[in-house]
Amino acid sequence: MEISGKEHCLPVEILDDLSSRFIINVPEEERKDIVRLCFQVELAHWFYLDFYCTTDPKTCKPCGMKEFCTHIFQHIPTLNPHVKDLDSVLAQWREYKLNVPTYGAILLNKDLSQVLLVQSYWAKASWGFPKGKINEDEDPSHCAIREVLEETGFDISSLMDKNEYIESTVNEQLIRLYIIAGVPKDTVFQPRTRNEIKKVEWFPVADLPSNKKDMTPKVKMGVGPNSFFMVVPFMKRLKRWISDKQQKSSDSSRRRNKSMSDTEPTANKSKKQQQQLFAMALQNEVMESQANRQHKVPNNSPTQRNGRRQDNSKSHAKNGLRRQLFNGDEDKKDKGRQQNQTQRNLSNANINDFRAPSWMNFKFNRSAILQCIE
Structure with a gap:
């Protein structure tokens, strides 16, 4: 024949x-x-x-x-x-056929830098988005899901937003492509129709042409813009969509960081105020203690409002009075011994042994306190 x-x-x-x-x-x-x-x-x-x-x-x-x-x-x-x-x-x-709408999808990886394209078995030199003609009474989104599944083997139903798409009229034919973001880059694509789709590959969005004279793919990949003639009508709007999404993500990140930074100065300021008040209180205690030591006021002095120590002082006073009544010479000797013992106790006191009156009997390390004050 x-x-x-x-x-x-x-x-x-x-x-x-x-x-x-x-x-x-x-x-x-x-x-x-x-x-x-x-x-x-x-x-x-x-x-x-x-x-x-x-x-x-x-x-x-x-x-x-x-x-x-x-x-x-x-x-x-x-x-x-x-x-x-x-x-x-x-x-x-x-x-x-030109009057029958075509539906498909633009598949992007997680950071929106790569886009998935398919190569026809017969038009070996051209690349395009996975898409196909709608069947009678078929929902456009269902048509896109079906065509992408047939041409790539990947199910986009869980990632689809029916309100996110780019629509264009090419050669008097309506083409709508739903934007599918977040497709894992390591996905294994396996077309379900034989001899219709030869290759399925990722391409950098920045390397694809936005118009027929854009030679970026020729420079970057060694492939002329004519190989992407079915991609060109959608690239300007796709790049704008990606830019808007990245800008919104960046603004949201800045707002979160600003919100965190606004709370930090308040917290730090409150913390610093507490540290300053604490340091001032410690400094006052140290100065008071030093003044008492200079005047040789013993730690068991009644001027310190310690009930137990005041009782001890009263006991010593009673003993001294009793001794004075019965033996004046012994009282004088005992008083002299008591003063000498007080002086020896003060001189032999450990410099790191500091008891703040406001904390009763709690023991503090003086060097650590001074470091905190500084």
Whole structure:
């Protein structure tokens, strides 16, 4: 069979199988609309490429949509009359396809620096976002989830925000891409459709072109901007979206840090005030103690408001009075011995043994106290 100047032949048994799977059993009203029937022929074409061409490459050679349609139309008797108008039918079908919205997703890694792109099996030199045409009565978000799952093997349903998307009209076709952020960079992507997606790779957002003349990918990756012609219509808004998200995150971080820094001076100030008051109190105690020692006032002096020590002083006074009544000379001697003992106690006092009156009998280390005052 001669088609478009090239000889190509599909085995009859394969044509029978494809026709019965996708075309013959279609409802009659659908088969009467030749343009809409081309969608079924397209499904048969994909099935042929995915299964027959991979399992038996010697017998089944890949071919384009027009060539495949010619074989199908010639093989099915009810479609034979349309072979002569095939070019017109395919033109109407392509125009109709442009009016069917396409939905997909822009997958970003956790820090929003990398974006996931897919490479078509047939358009080997071009990269794009995973996407596909919506089915009848299908929700746009469900279409995006389904297409991304088919082309990458990754389920975006748990990460999707239906209000976060970029929408553009390309070649009279509406394309909406939901923005999916936080995809792990080490995710293993495995397309579920064979011979449709050849590669799935991460690309730096900063290296992708924002317009057709942007040569950044050529300089950074050695790939011209034409390879990203389906990416260009979305890049300016995507970069703006990423910039806004990063700015909001930075502002939020600054507000948290400012809130923390505002509370720190108050806490530090209160702590310093407490330390100053404590140091002043200790300093007063030390000065009072030094003054008492200079005047040789013993620690058991009644001037110190210690009830137990005052009682001891009274006891000594009674003993002294009794001795004075019965033996004046002994009293004088005892008084002299008592004064000498007091002086020896003061002179032999350990410099680190400091008892603050305000803390009763609690013992403090004088050197540590002086360091705290400084």
